[in-house]
Amino acid sequence: MAKIGFIGMGNMGSAILNGLLKAYEPQELIFTAAHTDKMEAVTKATGVPHASSNAACADSCKYLILAVKPQYFDAVFDEIREVLKEDRIVISLAPGQTISGLKERLGDEIRVVRAMPNTPAMLGAGMTGVAFGEDSFTEEEKAEICRIFESCGRVEMVEERQMEAVGCVSGCSPAFVYMFIEALADGGVKYGLPRKTAYEMAAQTVLGSAKMVLETGKHPGQLKDEVCSPGGTTIAGVSALEEWGLRNSVIKAADACFEKSQKMK
Ligand SMILES: NC(=O)C1=CN([C@@H]2O[C@H](COP(=O)(O)OP(=O)(O)OC[C@H]3O[C@@H](n4cnc5c(N)ncnc54)[C@H](OP(=O)(O)O)[C@@H]3O)[C@@H](O)[C@H]2O)C=CC1
Numbered sequence: 422m423a424k425i426g427f428i429g430m431g432n433m434g435s436a437i438l439n440g441l442l443k444a445y446e447p448q449e450l451i452f453t454a455a456h457t458d459k460m461e462a463v464t465k466a467t468g469v470p471h472a473s474s475n476a477a478c479a480d481s482c483k484y485l486i487l488a489v490k491p492q493y494f495d496a497v498f499d500e501i502r503e504v505l506k507e508d509r510i511v512i513s514l515a516p517g518q519t520i521s522g523l524k525e526r527l528g529d530e531i532r533v534v535r536a537m538p539n540t541p542a543m544l545g546a547g548m549t550g551v552a553f554g555e556d557s558f559t560e561e562e563k564a565e566i567c568r569i570f571e572s573c574g575r576v577e578m579v580e581e582r583q584m585e586a587v588g589c590v591s592g593c594s595p596a597f598v599y600m601f602i603e604a605l606a607d608g609g610v611k612y613g614l615p616r617k618t619a620y621e622m623a624a625q626t627v628l629g630s631a632k633m634v635l636e637t638g639k640h641p642g643q644l645k646d647e648v649c650s651p652g653g654t655t656i657a658g659v660s661a662l663e664e665w666g667l668r669n670s671v672i673k674a675a676d677a678c679f680e681k682s683q684k685m686k
Pocket residue numbers: 428429430431432433434453454455456457459460475487488489490491493496497514515516537538539540592593
C-alpha cells in the first residue's frame with residue numbers, strides 16, 4: 422500500500438509531487454489524472470506508479486490529496502466514497518470548500534485536512550498553510566502531513582477560518598508576483614535592456630528582496646527606507662507607485678480572491 426495518493430496531477434499536483442520526491446520513495450506515492458497519456462508520462466518521468474481508477478487510488482493510500490479543480494469534486498467523490506475507510510485522511514487543496522462541507526459529502530467518519538500550497542512547491546520553495554479543523558489526528562499523522570508539505574517548502578499551521586486569507590497571500594499570489602516581475606522587466610526594456618536580461622534582473626531582485634525580509638527579520642518598510650536615498654531616484658519611483666495605487670491594487674486583489682472563494686463554497 423502507498424502512503425500518499427493524489428487524485429489529479431495538474432499544476433498543483435505535479436508541483437507537490439516534485440517536492441515529495443525529495444522526501445519519499447516513488448513507491449510510497451500513487452496518483453491518478455483524467456488522461457491515461459498524462460499518467461503514463463508522469464510515471465515515466467518520476468517512477469511514481471499511477472492507479473487504474475480514482476477508487477483504486479483512494480483504496481491504496483493513507484493520505485489522499487485532492488488535486489482536482491473543485492468543480493470535479495462531486496464526480497470524484499461518487500467514485501471514492503465507497504472505498505474510503507475510517508483510518509484515511511483526505512487533504513483538500515481547494516479554496517472555499519470547508520472541512521465540514523467536505524465531510525458531509527465524503528462521509529462524516531472521514532477525517533479531512535485543508536491545505537493551501539503554492540506552485541513554487543515544485544522547487545521546494547513553496548508556502549503552505551495547513552488547517553486541521555475539529556477532527557482528531559494522532560501526533561504521528563500530524564507530523565506526516567507536515568512532512569508532506571515541508572518537503573515542498575515552508576509550512577504554517579492556521580485556523581480553518583484563516584484559510585481564505587492564506588489563499589490571498591500565498592496560494593494565488595505567485596500569479597501577482599509574476600505580473601510584478603513582468604512589469605519590472607517591461608520597465609527595463611523600455612529604457613534599453615534586452616528582455617532576457619531584464620527578466621533575470623527583475624526575478625533575482627524579487628528573490629533577493631524576499632530573502633531579505635525572511636532572513637533579516639526587518640520590517641519591509643525599513644528595508645524599503647534603506648533603498649531610498651534622500652533626494653534620490655528610488656523615492657521618486659516609490660512616490661509614483663503610491664500615486665498609481667500599487668498597495669491598494671494589491672489589497673483589492675486580496676478582496677477579489679476572498680470574495681471569489683466565498684462563492685465557491
Ligand atoms: N494551481 C495553483 O497554483 C493552486 C491550486 N490549488 C488547488 O489545487 C487543486 C488543483 O488545481 P490545479 O492543479 O491548478 O488544477 P489543474 O487543472 O492544473 O489539474 C487538475 C488535474 O485534475 C485531473 N483531473 C480532472 N478530472 C479528474 C478526474 N475525474 N479524475 C482524476 N483526475 C482528474 C486532471 O487530469 P489531466 O492532467 O489528465 O487533465 C489534472 O491532472 C484545486 O483545488 C486548486 O484550487 C491550490 C493552490 C494553488
